[in-house]
Amino acid sequence: MDSASHETRSLSVVVPLYQERENVEPLLARVHEGLESYEDPWELILIDDGSRDGTGQALMELGRRYGAHVRVLCFRRNFGQTAAMQAGFDAARGRLIATLDGDLQNDPADIPRLVDELLARDLDLLQGWRRERQDALLLRKVPSRIANSLIAWVTGVRLHDYGCSLKVYRAEVVREIRLFGEMHRFIPVWIAGVTAPERIGETDVRHQARTHGQSKYGLSRTFRVLLDLLVAFFFLRFGARPGHFFGAIGLSFGLLGGLMMGWLAWVKFGLEQDIGDRPMLFVAILLLVASIQFLTTGVLAEIMTRTLFASGERTDHCISAQTDPDNAGWKQRR
Template sequence: MQENPHTIAAVELQPAGIEISLVVPVFNEEESVGPLIARIREAMAGYEHSWELILVDDGSTDATLLKAREALVLPDLNMAIVELQRNFGQTAAMQAGIDAARGRLIATLDGDLQNDPADIRAMAKALEDRQLDLLVGWRKNRKDGLFLRKIPSWCANALIGRITGVRLHDYGCSLKIYRASIIKQVKLMGEMHRFIPAWVAGVVPSSRIGEMVVTHHPRTLGTSKYGISRTFRVILDLLSVLFFMRYKARPGHFFGSIGLATGALSSLILAYLFVDKFLFGHDIGTRPLLIVGVMLFLSSVQLITTGILSEMIARTYFRDDDTPNYIVRQTFRGP
């Protein structure tokens, strides 16, 4: 069987002297994918360096992929379409695009036309001028609903900045530009794309992460994939980020410290009951405090052993974890 010349595995894409790779995950955006590609071509027209567009179809069930493939015939567009086998979520789709990108710089943006591709060239220049490794877009004049999107976002941004120590106005803006050598050191999992600046701060100083005001457009095509339920997921993800940032390489310290504190409290309780029983002769067999002391002791043992097991798992993870969190069906490239 003859191999399709426009279909290659994403892992086969090799560096090709490209300055910027634009990574755009899309899911059921059949109405906006055509205008999106047109807007990107217009924004990058006349750019003095080479660039490419990596469009990641995250298992769309509509005509998104078909409409995107129509642009492959354009001679002035260096585009690859990475088709995922099913819907893996925005984080996995973004990771697939980053893995496929060949540029020295990588820019990410949403596929719903709310991010403006015209900001990319200015952001690339600002990244170099300010000697940054990551430049995050700030939707200062955000065109979203106040109660469903803006207020939860403001609260989340303040909470994330306080916990992670990376102070930004807008963590949730998908329009970002990275040095490829830096972002490729970060593996995105779950729904952690919102916390990319925090993950990047784990490999570079936070002083090399900045932000820049960008244009934000109201959504006019398609439907939003987000709702108020995302706020609760952000809180859970934030706890995970806090754990991974501080204890990823030493989880035994996290569980062990709690276990030692619990064990110390248990020891105090049991010592008090021992004195009360053998020095003062009081009956302790039916006292709730005895049950509390024993349960705290058992909890301490469990937490410490959990810490030891987590240390073993973490060492295995750092040694053997090369498994991607997505599956590519095929990749299409234009002429």
């Protein structure tokens, strides 16, 4: 295989971790075992999301032991999985990027197969599908299925398992999006905003029960997903034109309030009836005031959007340490 092919298949594996001290050593062992047959250059980027149980220290120690292809980024405090994944994407040097959770429920041995399938199907994102998911039915499976169906219905991106962290991306595509808040759950949706939906696929992956540590997810996640879904829908449909979103609501309220006021004016001057104590008068005034507020909000949102696009600059989360970033190398099968 020539050097150009090696470069095309160069791989960065991004793994965010939080409070996963017991999983650090088996995680690194399984990643190296799973990628032992990978013939192209690869690196492992581990992000400690402000853990307080010694996860960061364990990552640094084992990273030095395995070699320069293992790079460790440590947040000064907990910023969340989305920020950790974005930091990993920013640090990745491979033409392809794979992500997986640090809880050992994803199998790193699936990554080479996903890479081959991504390239064979000419996709920009290949999403894992945990068809045989090893989680509690009521606490994890049922809420996940409801959330997946709702996301697919609202966004139009039809996937079975948005929550699976095992994914493979083309780096040039994933770098066109910026993750914030808790939007890591909607990465396929954001990707669909910069590439054709038919270039997003899914495939079966293995899933294993958690053996160490505790899950960071619960039923409360369902409510956050609903709120994040609303934000995702707004940014996908109106991210570049927020004035249309707020303006449509403002014009609707203004039209309804104007019709009410017109009717009341006819009642007042045409029928010569008193309208001062009619509830419709107060509702009409409320709608007109709300209309003005929504319209002005839309104008301000348009100004802010254009300012953001014009600046082209963002600031991201601080990183306090990493293992020999200047000497970071690649791992390659000999």
